[in-house]
Amino acid sequence: MVPAPPVRLLQRIVGNRRSVVALARRHLLARYAGTLLGGLWEVLHPALTILVLWFVFTAAFHARGPHDMPFILYFVTGIVPWLLISESINQGTQGVVAHGFLIKKMVFPSEILPFVYLVASAVSHVLLLGLAAVVLLANGVPASIFWIQCIYYFVVACGLVLGIQWLLSALMVFHRDLGQVVGVLLNLAFWATPVVWVPNGVVPPRLAWILYANPFAYVIDGYRKSLLERQPFWTDWAHGLYVWTVLLALLVVGGTVFRRLKPHFADVL
Amino acid sequence: MIDRAASPVPGKSNEPVVLLEGASKSYRLYRSPKERLLEALHPARRKLHEEFWAVRDVTLHVARGESLGLVGQNGAGKSTLLQLIAGVLTPTNGTVRVTGRVAALLELGAGFNPDLTGRENVSLFSVIVGVDRAAIPDRIAAVEAFADIGDFFDQPMRIYSSGMYARVAFANAIQVDPDLLIIDEILGVGDAKFQEKCYAKIEELRQGGTSVLFVSHSTDAIQRNCSRAALLHQGRVVTTGAADETISAYHDLLYGSRQVNAPVRPHAQPAKGRASDVEAAPHEGLPDTVRELLDREHPCHADSPFYNRYERRFGSREAEIVDFCITVDGETRFGNLRGTETLNVYLKVHFHRDVPAPQIGWGLVTPQGLVLAGSNTSMQRKVLTPAPAGSSRLYGIELRPALCQGEYFLNIGVGEWIDGAWDFLDNRRSAIHLTVGSTPRGGGFFDLPARCTEFSMEKHEQ
Numbered sequence: 001m002v003p004a005p006p007v008r009l010l011q012r013i014v015g016n017r018r019s020v021v022a023l024a025r026r027h028l029l030a031r032y033a034g035t036l037l038g039g040l041w042e043v044l045h046p047a048l049t050i051l052v053l054w055f056v057f058t059a060a061f062h063a064r065g066p067h068d069m070p071f072i073l074y075f076v077t078g079i080v081p082w083l084l085i086s087e088s089i090n091q092g093t094q095g096v097v098a099h100g101f102l103i104k105k106m107v108f109p110s111e112i113l114p115f116v117y118l119v120a121s122a123v124s125h126v127l128l129l130g131l132a133a134v135v136l137l138a139n140g141v142p143a144s145i146f147w148i149q150c151i152y153y154f155v156v157a158c159g160l161v162l163g164i165q166w167l168l169s170a171l172m173v174f175h176r177d178l179g180q181v182v183g184v185l186l187n188l189a190f191w192a193t194p195v196v197w198v199p200n201g202v203v204p205p206r207l208a209w210i211l212y213a214n215p216f217a218y219v220i221d222g223y224r225k226s227l228l229e230r231q232p233f234w235t236d237w238a239h240g241l242y243v244w245t246v247l248l249a250l251l252v253v254g255g256t257v258f259r260r261l262k263p264h265f266a267d268v269l
Numbered sequence: 270m271i272d273r274a275a276s277p278v279p280g281k282s283n284e285p286v287v288l289l290e291g292a293s294k295s296y297r298l299y300r301s302p303k304e305r306l307l308e309a310l311h312p313a314r315r316k317l318h319e320e321f322w323a324v325r326d327v328t329l330h331v332a333r334g335e336s337l338g339l340v341g342q343n344g345a346g347k348s349t350l351l352q353l354i355a356g357v358l359t360p361t362n363g364t365v366r367v368t369g370r371v372a373a374l375l376e377l378g379a380g381f382n383p384d385l386t387g388r389e390n391v392s393l394f395s396v397i398v399g400v401d402r403a404a405i406p407d408r409i410a411a412v413e414a415f416a417d418i419g420d421f422f423d424q425p426m427r428i429y430s431s432g433m434y435a436r437v438a439f440a441n442a443i444q445v446d447p448d449l450l451i452i453d454e455i456l457g458v459g460d461a462k463f464q465e466k467c468y469a470k471i472e473e474l475r476q477g478g479t480s481v482l483f484v485s486h487s488t489d490a491i492q493r494n495c496s497r498a499a500l501l502h503q504g505r506v507v508t509t510g511a512a513d514e515t516i517s518a519y520h521d522l523l524y525g526s527r528q529v530n531a532p533v534r535p536h537a538q539p540a541k542g543r544a545s546d547v548e549a550a551p552h553e554g555l556p557d558t559v560r561e562l563l564d565r566e567h568p569c570h571a572d573s574p575f576y577n578r579y580e581r582r583f584g585s586r587e588a589e590i591v592d593f594c595i596t597v598d599g600e601t602r603f604g605n606l607r608g609t610e611t612l613n614v615y616l617k618v619h620f621h622r623d624v625p626a627p628q629i630g631w632g633l634v635t636p637q638g639l640v641l642a643g644s645n646t647s648m649q650r651k652v653l654t655p656a657p658a659g660s661s662r663l664y665g666i667e668l669r670p671a672l673c674q675g676e677y678f679l680n681i682g683v684g685e686w687i688d689g690a691w692d693f694l695d696n697r698r699s700a701i702h703l704t705v706g707s708t709p710r711g712g713g714f715f716d717l718p719a720r721c722t723e724f725s726m727e728k729h730e731q
Contacts, residue, residue, distance in 0.1 A: 022396040030384055105380040106373065107356040108397065174306040260309050266357055268302065 005259065009111060016112050023099075023112075024119035027091075042124045046083050047131060050076060057196055066198050073139055073228060076132045078195040081223045084125040085157055085216055086186045092117035092165035093172050093182045100269035110265060111258060114165035118158055125154070136227060149226035149233050156243060157219045163250025166258040173261065173268055193217050218243045284368060286449050286480040287331040287354055291363035293504075294324040294349050323349040325504040326363070331449070336471070336481035338495035338512055340488065340519045346504040347484045351375060351453050354482065369448025374438055383427035387416070387437045390426060394441060408444050415440035415470075417463075432460060439467055443474060450474060453484045468494060488516045489638050513581075520583035520696075549654055549662075558594050558601045559615050563663060568592035568617075574603045577678060577702040584693035588624055588656070588683050592617040595701065605706035608672040608716060614701065616664045618683050620656040627653045628691065629664050632680040634699065641677070641714055642670070647686055671716040677703040 013020070032038045057063040058071050065074030095113035102108040129150065137143065172178045193216045203211055211217050218239055225231040233240065297318035299305040308317040324346045331337045339347050352358040353365050355373035380397075381390045391412045395405045413422050416436040418429075426434060442450065450471065471481055471494060485491055491498055491512055498515035500508040500522070508518045562569075570576055570593045596613045597606065616629065632643030646653060656662055666681070679701035685692045710716060 016397075018399075018402070019397045022393055026382075026385065026389065026393055029389075030382075101382050102380050102397070105357065105375050106397075107371075108380075171306070174302045257310065261306070263359060264305060264309060266352075267296065268305070 005255070009255065012109050013112055013115060016109055019109075020112050020115045020119055023116040024123075027116060027120045028123065043127045043131070046087075046124065046128055049083075050079050053079065053196060063196075064198075066200055069228070070139055072135060073141060074198065074224070075196060076135050077224045077227045078220045080125065080128045080132050081153065081157060081219055082190065082193065082195045082216070083128065084121050084154075085161055085219070086190065087124075088117045088121035088161045089164055089168070090182060090186055091120070092161070093168040093179055095165065095169040096173050096265060097169075097176070097269070100265075103265050104269050110262060111166070111255075113169060114162050117165065118161060122154075122158075132227070141228065144230050146226045146230045146232070150223060152233050153219050153222035153226065156215075156222070156247065159247040160215055160219070160243075160250060163247065163252075163254035166254030167250070170258040170261040170265075173265055189214075189216060193220055195220060212239065212242075215243045215246045285330040285332050286335075286368050287329065287482070288366040289327050289329040289354070289363065290366075292324060292327045292329075292350075292353060292360045292365050293322060293362040294346075294353055294358060295320045295322045295361045296349075297321075322504050324353065324360075327504075327506050329499060329506060329509070331480045331482060333448075333480055334475055334478045335497065336475055336483060336495045338491035338498035338515070339482065339484045339501060340486075340491060340498055340515060341501035342523065345501040347501055348375070348453060349504075350501065351451050351482065351484060354449075355451055367449060370445060371449045371451065372442040372445050372447035373451040373453075374442050375451070375453050381426055381434075381438065384425055386425055387418070387422040387429075388413070391437070391441050398445060400445070412437065412440040412444050415443070415466075432463070436463060443470055447474075447479055449480045449482065451482045454486065488519065492516060517581060517583060520581070523583075555615075555665075556596050556599055556601070558596060559663075559665075562592055562594045562615055562617055565592070570594065575701050575703065577699050580700040581698040582696065582700075583698075584682070584684075584695045586695055587622050588618055588620045588627065588685070588694040590616050590681060590683055590695050590697055590700075591619045591661075593681065593700075605704050606672070608670070608674070608705040608708050610669075612668045612670070612703075614666045614668070614679065614681065616666070616681060616683070617661060618656075618664060618695075619661045620658060622658045623656070624685050624694070625655045626686040627656050627662070628684040628686055629653065629666065630680075630682045630684055630691075630696075631666050631668075633668075633670060634678050634680060635714070636676050636678065643680070645682075645684070645691070647691070671718075672703070672705045672708075673711055673713050673716055674705050674708045675714070677705065679703065 028039060028042060032041050035041060037044065054072055054075050057075065063071045063075075065071050092114050095117055096103065096110055099108070099110065099113060103110050133143070133147075168178060168182060192210065193214055194211065199211060222233060225233070297305070297308075298321050299308070299318050304317040308315065311317075327350060329337075339350065341347050349358065351373070352375060353360055354367060355371055355375060356365075356367065357373075357375070380394060382393075385393065388409060391409050392405060395408055400408055416422065416433075416439075418433045418436055421429060421433055422437070426437070429437070439452075442452075452471075468490075475481055481494070483491065483495055495512045497510065498512040499506050500515050500519050502522060507522075508515050568591050571578070573594060575595050593614060593616045594601075595615070596602075597610045599611070599613070614631070618627075618629075620627070628646045630643070630645030633641045635641065653662075653664070664683075670677075678699035680696070680698045681700055682696035683694050684696070685694055708716060
């Protein structure tokens with residue numbers, strides 16, 4: 001009996017877990033090949049980005065967090081999960097094209113590629129999260145049991161990213177312009193998600209639904225709830241239900257598109 | 270449908286490693302990538318493509334430990350067939366069954382990322398194909414040793430020469446202990462020494478039970494390495510059989526097919542030459558043997574001591590070398606040559622159709638197939654008279670090769686000059702066998718007119 005597609009997929013991923021790790025490691029090393037600091041850039045680059053944005057927003061715009069919280073606390077808890085989302089989508093879109101050398105010449109389970117980029121992004125995410133924890137503790141935010149909730153929001157972020165990656169990386173094979181479009185869309189999504197700005201009082205009520213509909217906002221908000229506000233994740237269960245629906249829909253659509261396009265990869269690449 | 274067993278089934282070693290039954294592969298040709306995308310995602314599965322059958326109804330088997338060659342013109346479907354067997358492509362119709370582990374060297378590349386070093390690529394490849402974690406360092410060391418490219422192994426593969434690339438690719442492929450090794454043309458780029466090493470390794474693997482599928486445009490390589498060969502033409506297997514028979518069929522296809530399709534131009538452009546050259550020399554004063562050659566009804570060249578029964582013959586045969594004879598220094602002689610004689614090869618050619626610009630060609634080769642020298646009338650700007658259908662012509666080739674001790678073969682052929690290109694009508698490779706006896710003056714192939722002199726270094730010698 002042939003198992004259903006999701007089961008088969010799961011089997012394939014578990015069976016190829018060593019390949020996933022090896023490819024992710026390869027991806028990280030190749031990115032910084034020839035640089036002096038090597039893998040350190042994986043953390044240094046986002047850390048510096050965070051520093052620049054934080055500087056601009058505090059020094060130039062005198063930004064404050066909600067309830068007069070120092071801006072850095074609000075900002076760092078938002079940007080760290082956002083970088084996980086944007087980096088893995090941005091690079092995952094190139095996934096199939098970048099691994100054309102394997103797909104064309106050998107029997108290669110290309111559906112594992114989004115996981116490769118997730119694993120790679122997760123490495124720097126964990127490191128950055130550690131950095132964020134240091135910032136939090138230094139600013140007098142006590143560590144709490146609610147920090148563990150980040151795992152839940154991390155899983156949600158990964159689920160969303162996975163569906164999007166399957167969709168985009170498969171379409172990318174046929175339309176290379178997509179890579180550019182994704183960059184622009186991610187930029188747009190960055191500003192449509194409350195990462196650097198505080199929604200209270202900024203968003204007019206008639207546009208508030210955009211914030212609600214944006215599943216990334218749920219993730220970002222969730223990280224803040226866990227790290228700063230000490231709120232359990234189930235308080236906003238209705239929103240959670242909505243986001244999980246979106247997540248599953250993305251997985252089904254992305255997975256189906258990928259499965260339908262996969263036989264064409266070797267022909268087009 | 271691809272059926273891929275994870276490991277060979279013990280005790281069933283007589284089962285073929287590769288079994289294709291009616292396998293076909295059609296490529297869908299789209300006017301743009303957009304249409305391809307649209308079709309793949311179309312909810313009603315609308316058809317937007319035209320079909321091109323790259324491989325059609327192929328039934329083929331490769332037994333354990335057998336080495337099968339694949340020949341065919343460019344675009345005959347060889348690479349597609351290999352990709353089907355390697356599992357990179359899925360057949361449109363029919364079945365492809367492969368038992369055991371496959372190592373594929375498909376063109377140049379073989380699953381390597383040019384930005385990674387040889388070592389990194391081999392390591393990554395090992396993980397992907399599922400080599401035990403503990404066995405990976407040993408495997409990398411073995412690949413490095415076989416490839417033997419020194420420090421380049423730790424350089425990005427994009428800076429490799431094609432030869433180095435092939436070395437690493439081949440070394441990598443054979444180090445998985447495959448049940449089936451697929452080699453597509455890749456060894457052609459290695460140097461002679463590495464090729465030798467590869468062929469020896471292939472032979473060793475074959476002895477150990479590995480089956481080999483071998484694609485090459487070098488028919489010599491096929492003949493050396495394969496017992497059986499299949500000829501592909503326009504996606505179909507035309508011939509399967511002993512390697513030399515298949516290669517003969519391939520040569521017929523290569524050099525004979527154009528004649529069938531191409532219309533004969535009534536005034537084909539002959540090679541440049543003055544009109545006065547276009548005149549046959551009188552045959553008075555030729556040796557008696559040649560007179561006999563002219564007069565005799567039935568060809569007797571097979572009786573000549575110089576004739577090689579194992580000659581390879583191909584071409585459309587619309588003109589035929591029906592008979593030939595050889596004189597040595599103007600006489601009919603037998604036995605070994607001294608090497609310095611003048612050889613005259615007389616060819617009797619019969620034309621079955623009008624050939625406005627006939628050409629005669631010849632070549633001197635070693636038993637290994639190395640061409641020592643060769644030329645033809647068009648290269649030598651010699652114009653031969655047009656030959657009408659049904660006519661016969663006598664041509665003589667005079668050679669003074671100055672050979673050293675050894676065995677040599679002469680290729681002879683009649684061709685035609687069509688549209689600025691040669692076309693073989695009857696090519697008889699290695700038809701004449703020459704044996705040169707002891708030549709104490711020198712060794713090698715040719716007796717170079719070289720000598721050594723000693724000069725005095727004394728300034729004033731009295």
